Amino acid sequence: xxxxxxxxxxxxxxxxxxxxxxxxxxxxxxxxxxxxxxxxxxxxxxxxxxxxxxxxxxxxxxxxxxxxxxxxxxxxxxxxxxxxxxxxxxxxxxxxxxxxxxxxxxxxxxxxxxxxxxxxxxxxxxxx
Amino acid sequence: xxxxxxxxxxxxxxxxxxxxxxxxxxxxxxxxxxxxxxxxxxxxxxxxxxxxxxxxxxxxxxxxxxxxxxxxxxxxxxxxxxxxxxxxxxxxxxxxxxxxxxxxxxxxxxxxxxxxxxxxxxxxxxxxxxxxxxxxxxxxxxxxxxxxxxxxxxxxxxxxxxxxxxxxxxxxxxxxxxxxxxxxxxxxxxxxxxxxxxxxxxxxxxxxxxxxxxxxxxxxxxxxxxxxxxxxxxxxxxxxxxxxxxxxxxxxxxxxxxxxxxxxxxxxxxxxxxxxxxxxxxxxxxxxxxxxxxxxxxxxxxxxxxxxxxxxxxxxxxxxxxxxxxxxxxxxxxxxxxxxxxxxxxxxxxxxxxxx
Numbered sequence: 001x002x003x004x005x006x007x008x009x010x011x012x013x014x015x016x017x018x019x020x021x022x023x024x025x026x027x028x029x030x031x032x033x034x035x036x037x038x039x040x041x042x043x044x045x046x047x048x049x050x051x052x053x054x055x056x057x058x059x060x061x062x063x064x065x066x067x068x069x070x071x072x073x074x075x076x077x078x079x080x081x082x083x084x085x086x087x088x089x090x091x092x093x094x095x096x097x098x099x100x101x102x103x104x105x106x107x108x109x110x111x112x113x114x115x116x117x118x119x120x121x122x123x124x125x126x127x128x
Numbered sequence: 129x130x131x132x133x134x135x136x137x138x139x140x141x142x143x144x145x146x147x148x149x150x151x152x153x154x155x156x157x158x159x160x161x162x163x164x165x166x167x168x169x170x171x172x173x174x175x176x177x178x179x180x181x182x183x184x185x186x187x188x189x190x191x192x193x194x195x196x197x198x199x200x201x202x203x204x205x206x207x208x209x210x211x212x213x214x215x216x217x218x219x220x221x222x223x224x225x226x227x228x229x230x231x232x233x234x235x236x237x238x239x240x241x242x243x244x245x246x247x248x249x250x251x252x253x254x255x256x257x258x259x260x261x262x263x264x265x266x267x268x269x270x271x272x273x274x275x276x277x278x279x280x281x282x283x284x285x286x287x288x289x290x291x292x293x294x295x296x297x298x299x300x301x302x303x304x305x306x307x308x309x310x311x312x313x314x315x316x317x318x319x320x321x322x323x324x325x326x327x328x329x330x331x332x333x334x335x336x337x338x339x340x341x342x343x344x345x346x347x348x349x350x351x352x353x354x355x356x357x358x359x360x361x362x363x364x365x366x367x368x369x370x371x372x373x374x375x376x377x378x379x380x381x382x383x384x385x386x387x388x389x390x391x392x393x394x395x396x397x398x399x400x401x402x403x404x405x406x407x408x409x410x411x412x413x414x415x416x417x418x419x420x421x422x423x424x425x426x427x428x429x430x431x432x433x434x435x436x437x438x439x440x441x442x443x444x445x446x447x448x449x450x451x452x453x454x455x456x457x458x459x460x461x462x463x464x465x466x467x468x469x470x471x472x473x474x475x476x477x478x479x480x481x482x483x484x
Contacts, residue, residue, distance in 0.1 A: 036144045038437040038444075039414040041468075057466065059415055061144045061437045062347050064466070 003028070003094050007113035009070040010122070014094065017110055022071045025098045026058075026089065029123045036061040037086045042078045043100065049075060051109050056099060067099065071109050077101040132346065133230035135162035140345040147348035148439040151311055155265035155341030157332050158349055160310075164233040164255045165319065166240070167214075169223035172247035177211060177224055180243060180388050182371060182380045188213035190222055193286045193306050195379055198239060199389030203370035203396050206239060207232040208361060208379075210308060212288060225304075227260070227317075229361045243388075259325030261332060264315035264352075266482070267339045272316055275335065276305055280316070283307045293320065295331040303328070310349065312356025312480050351436050354445060357407060357478025363418060363433045364405055364447055372396040373449070375405045375477065403430055403449040407479055408463065411471035413437070415444040416463040422448050423462040423469065429454040432463060438479065445479055446472070 006014040012030035016023040031037070039059040049055045054066035055075070078100050082088060089097040104110070114122065129136050137159070140147060150156055168177065174186040183196040192213050198206040212225035228236045233255065240251055263272055273280040277300075278291035288306025293299045303320035320328050336342050344352075350360070359365045359374055371380050372393060382394055396402065410416055416435035421428050430450030438445040446463070454461055459474040 035140065035142075036437075039412075041414070059413075059437070061351060061415075061439070062139070064415075064417065 001094060004116045006094065007070075007110065007115060008119035009068065009113055011068045013067060013070045015070050015110070015113055017104070017107075020104055021076065022073070022102045022104050022110070023098050024067075024070065024100050024102060025093055026067060027119070027123075028090070028093045031090045031093055034058065034060045034062075034065060037089060040083055040086060040099075042080070042083065043075050045075055045078055047075045049073065049102065051106075069102065070113060071102055071104045071106070073102040073105040075100050076103045130346070132162055133233070135230060137162060138343075138345040139347045141343045144345070144347045144351065145439045147342070147344040148351050150341045151265045151313060151344055151348065151352055152440060153266070154339045155263060155267045155271055155315075155336050156311070156344035156348070156352075157329070157336050157342065158262040158264065158344050159259070159329065160262050160317065161259040161322075161325065162230040163260055164226075164228040164230060164236070164253070165258055165260065166226045166228065166237070167223055167252040167254050168226065168240075168249060169252070170247075170249040172244075172249040173224050176240070176244055176247055176249050178385070178387065180239070181209075181211065182387065182389070182393070184381055184385070185211045185213070185224060190215055191287045191289050193288055193308055195286075197365075197371050197376065197379060198236060199370065199387075199393065200367055201389055201392065202368075203372070203389045203392030204367040205361070205365040205369055205371055205374070206367060207236050208359065208365055208371075208376075209236070212304075212306065214288075214304070231362060257322055258319050259322050259328075260317060260319050261325070261329060262309055262311075262315065262317045263332065263336075264309045264311040264313045265341060266314060267341065268313065268315035271335050271339060271341075272305070272318075275331075276303075278305060280305070283316075285314075293318070293328055293331075295335060298327045298331040301328055310356075310358060311352040312358070312478060313352075313482055350434070351439060354434055354436055354447065355438055355440055355478065355480035357447075357480075359405070359447075360434060369449070370396045370402075373402045373404050400452060402452075404452055404455050405433075405477070406448055406450055406455050407475040407477040408432070408435075408446040408448055408461070408472040409475045409479075410444040410446065410463060413444065414465055414470060416446045416465050416470070416472070420446075421464040422450050422454070422472070423464060424450075424454045424459070429461070440480055445475075447477070
């Protein structure tokens with residue numbers, strides 16, 4: 001999905017929501033800021049995550065970063081291709097670089113996410 | 129940019145891996161002006177340093193440089209430093225230059241001042257008067273030789289001298305050039321007046337880019353020194369770690385000498401129970417980080433002090449302090465990374481040695 005049509009969390013996850021399932025990845029801004037990614041620890045399919053829970057860890061040369069659940073629910077799919085092709089996160093963050101799909105338990109938090117212009121504004125401020 | 133001991137410094141200019149590899153294959157430029165620089169002169173400068181440093185410096189000839197440590201009475205490291213024997217401008221006597229870690233600046237200044245009482249020695253803190261640029265990599269010498277007018281190729285490692293930097297419209301800028309560094313590569317560190325530093329830096333960047341090099345930030349400085357097995361103060365060295373257990377016995381000379389911490393270091397040399405510094409090669413691709421526990425079977429045997437993903441070896445490497453019974457090369461250990469055990473093998477340090 002084009003980045004303009006996605007929703008964003010303050011912690012730089014993007015969300016595409018359709019038919020009760022949220023597809024989640026991390027934004028191009030986040031990948032750029034992390035740089036030199038070397039490892040991702042994907043969660044197990046079937047795991048239930050709470051809102052804002054860390055469900056995935058990503059390591060760069062520099063540091064480890066958590067990826068937080070922008071919605072609560074059950075993980076129904078993970079992108080198994082990522083661990084051996086981390087460059088996908090930078091090359092195609094909004095399509096092939098998706099990380100997990102979560103069957104959303106409660107749709108209310110989706111309304112709290114930022115739209116693209118609001119997210120762009122936040123990134124511009126962070127970049128200073 | 130991050131705050132580093134009060135200095136605003138770049139973590140990276142671009143990709144850490146690219147900066148690392150440029151240093152290993154061509155040349156990297158490091159703004160290390162944050163390192164503290166002190167000049168000691170007067171007849172007691174040598175005796176003062178001899179009474180505090182773990183190695184002799186009084187025997188250095190002008191132009192020689194030596195790595196040594198300041199320790200406390202218990203043998204713990206106050207700092208690791210480079211001591212330079214130098215000709216001091218406006219003085220007939222030889223003096224000493226010291227390059228000290230930025231984080232230990234105030235501590236070492238106070239330590240020197242305390243022990244200088246009653247001695248005929250002047251301690252001049254010239255940190256802010258000069259900048260310092262490290263030029264490191266296999267192409268460093270050929271890059272600097274034509275622009276420094278000092279027959280750089282004849283410099284031996286750990287020697288230095290005054291040189292004139294001149295390139296394009298810049299210079300001549302009088303600087304002190306030493307064949308030293310913190311990357312495991314050949315190269316130089318250049319100390320020049322602070323008000324000329326930007327011009328020298330920009331000229332060096334232009335030169336470096338002609339051979340595929342460029343500026344390198346703090347993050348790659350860390351991955352480079354880790355591969356080279358060099359300790360970083362605050363990680364592999366602290367006031368409760370002595371240089372013997374850090375594997376720095378080469379930098380401790382006890383023979384016929386008295387200095388602060390000497391007796392404790394003599395005892396440390398005979399202590400076969402204290403934790404020792406080791407290198408670890410981790411299985412998989414996930415780096416261990418500072419603070420991760422090291423396990424031997426189900427026993428906790430130590431702690432990681434630095435860990436990263438090595439761009440040269442394309443795998444995670446770490447340094448740790450472990451019990452001597454877990455420290456033998458080839459020993460299979462494990463590291464607890466955020467609750468998950470990852471296999472790790474003890475490897476000799478340094479991990480990386482440049483081809484001679």
